[in-house]
Amino acid sequence: MGPVNYLLLVLGMLYLVVWYMRQTPMQNFLDYCCWSKKRASDMSPISSVGQGEEMDRLYNILYSPRVSFDGAVRALPTLDRQGFENAEEIHSLIIDLPGAEPSSAYLEVVMIGDPIDTPAWRAKIKNNIASERVAPPRSLQDIGGHWIWNSNCQWIPYQEGQGLRLSGLFNAIPNLLGSKPSKVSLRIRYQTPITSMLGSQKFIGGENGLAFTYTLSEGLIALRNDPTPVLDKAQSYALSATLNGHFLQPKRKGE
CATH class of the missing domain: 1.20.5 (Single alpha-helices involved in coiled-coils or other helix-helix interfaces)
Incomplete structure (x- = not known):
């Protein structure tokens, strides 16, 4: 050659x-x-349903919330010969809302995770007749309200787009949550003024919005048509200009 x-x-x-x-x-x-241009040769009429579906696709591309988690593996002491175990912990969550404005955005957040259930753990210890070591229970429970209450709102940096950024930590809560979660499932129903006026769908992603699950080992997974029975039973927290609007007010750095 x-x-x-x-x-x-x-x-x-x-x-x-x-x-x-x-x-x-x-x-x-x-x-x-x-x-x-690739479909210009087909001059047949386009149905209103088809046009609506394509507009929904465009809205999903432009306005889909961006979700990112942060976490780490921590060594915890144990009573066995090894003396420790590696435990995954999720530290924080960031939700970017493209195109969002404090006066017009509408957001619903549903979130569950598996932090240690302190009341259930104490009840198990109290009822432990055999005096054996009781492993702390980590059943999935509603943690959306705790995250929102400690969240911060800022404008998305101009280099990354336009809209609002919600960020918050997953903290242990005395007498309630004994640890940070190792798994989090999340549903976001997000609506912008343009999608509500022009789109055929109520929320970005459809009637149920967008759902995700995250662990350190598997990363972020989008739950498209997967059943989410536990997540469906969790409380939905609505944020808008008239509902808990202070959570959508951007704060300046240092505030």
């Missing part, structure tokens, strides 16, 4: 890499939506 062929091969590989990297959700939408 001569030098020219090698050059053509390298250029071809570079083209494939660039082509692959440009296939973002927005680029895919622009390539295949009903008014795209």
Whole structure:
């Protein structure tokens, strides 16, 4: 193979890499939506349902909340020969709401996690007739209110977009929650003025919004059509200009 062929091969590989990297959700939408050039040869009428579905797809791309967790593995003392065990802990959660304004955004948060249930643990110890070591119970429970109460609101940095950013820590609560969670499941129902006026769906992602689950070992997983029976029973916390509106008021750094 001569030098020219090698050059053509390298250029071809570079083209494939660039082509692959440009296939973002927005680029895919622009390539295949009903008014795209790739579908221009099909001049048949587009149903109103099809148009609505494509607009919903566009809204989901533009306004889907961005979720990120932070956590670490911590060594905890035990009574066995090893003397310790590695426990996963989730420290914090950040929710970015693209396009959100304090005066017009509407958000519902449903959240469950598995921190140590201190009252249940004490009850188990009290009823422990065999005097054996009682492992702390970590059943899934409602933690959305605790997170919202300690959350902060800021504007999304201009380099990352426009909208509101909610961030909060998962803290142990004396006599109630004995640890940070190792697993969190979350449902977000988010509505912007433009989606409520023009879209066929009430919330970004559909009637039930968007759902996620997170652990350190598995990372963030989107729950698309998966059943969420425990999450469905948890309390929903609504935030808007008229409902708990102070949680959507951006604070300046240092406040």
